[in-house]
Amino acid sequence: QVQLVESGGGLVQAGGSLRVSCAASGRTFSTYVMGWFRQAPGKEREFVAAISWSGSTTNYPDSVKGRFTISRDNAKNTVYLQMNSLKPEDTAVYYCAAARVPFGAPRTRVSEYAYWGQGTQVTVSS
Numbered sequence: 001q002v003q004l005v006e007s008g009g010g011l012v013q014a015g016g017s018l019r020v021s022c023a024a025s026g027r028t029f030s031t032y033v034m035g036w037f038r039q040a041p042g043k044e045r046e047f048v049a050a051i052s053w054s055g056s057t058t059n060y061p062d063s064v065k066g067r068f069t070i071s072r073d074n075a076k077n078t079v080y081l082q083m084n085s086l087k088p089e090d091t092a093v094y095y096c097a098a099a100r101v102p103f104g105a106p107r108t109r110v111s112e113y114a115y116w117g118q119g120t121q122v123t124v125s126s
Contacts, residue, residue: 001026001115002024002025002026002028002029002032002098002115003024003025003026003115004022004023004024004025004096004097004098004115004116004117005022005023005024005117005118006020006021006022006094006095006096006117006118006119006120007020007021007022007023007120008020008021008120009094009120009121009122010121010122010123011123011124011125012086012122012123012124012125013086013124013125014086014087014088014124014125014126015085015086016086016124017082017083017084017085017086018083018086018122019080019081019082019083020036020080020081020083020094020096020120020122021078021079021080021081022034022036022078022079022080022081022096022117023076023077023078024077024078024079024096024098025077026077028102029074029077029098030053030074030077031053031102031103032053032098032099032102033050033051033052033053033098033099033102033103033104033105033106033107034050034051034070034072034079034096034097034098034099035047035048035049035050035051035096035097035098035099035106035107035108035113036048036049036050036070036079036081036094036095036096036097037094037095037097037110037113038090038092038093038094038095038122039092039093039095039119040091040092040093043092045095045110046061047061047108047109047110048060048061048064048068048081048094049064049068049069049070049081050070050106050107050108051070051071051072051079051106052104052105052106053102053103053104055071055072055074057105057106058070058106059105059106059107059108061108064083064090067083067084067085067086068081068082068083068084069081069082069084070082079096081094083122086122086124087124088124088125088126089124090122090124091122091123091124092121092122093119093120093121093122094119094120094121094122095116095117095119096116096117097110097113097115097116097117098113098114098115099112099113099114100112100113100114
């Protein structure tokens with residue numbers, strides 16, 4: 001069982017940066033692929049970034065590639081999402097998630113994640 005708590009969301013101007021964090025509880029955090037997803041009002045939850053259990057492999061959709069960076073600190077049971085060059089279309093609730101099964105490659109589908117945080121709001125003003 002993994003419990004996740006996000007923090008660090010807020011309001012930022014377009015072109016700015018923000019880092020959100022996700023603190024996990026549970027001894028097995030270091031064995032799970034971790035991901036970030038986002039959901040804007042009226043839209044489906046979409047994949048933003050994922051990182052392998054070791055941190056050696058990451059995956060991003062084209063919409064954020066080159067602007068967002070996911071990282072993890074297994075000693076602190078924490079995963080981060082650094083967001084640069086933010087755009088108004090990045091506005092959404094951002095969710096941290098832990099994969100359904102341990103190890104493996106970074107996953108991109110909502111259905112592949114079993115544990116979710118409560119979300120943190122990120123608002124980018126134009």
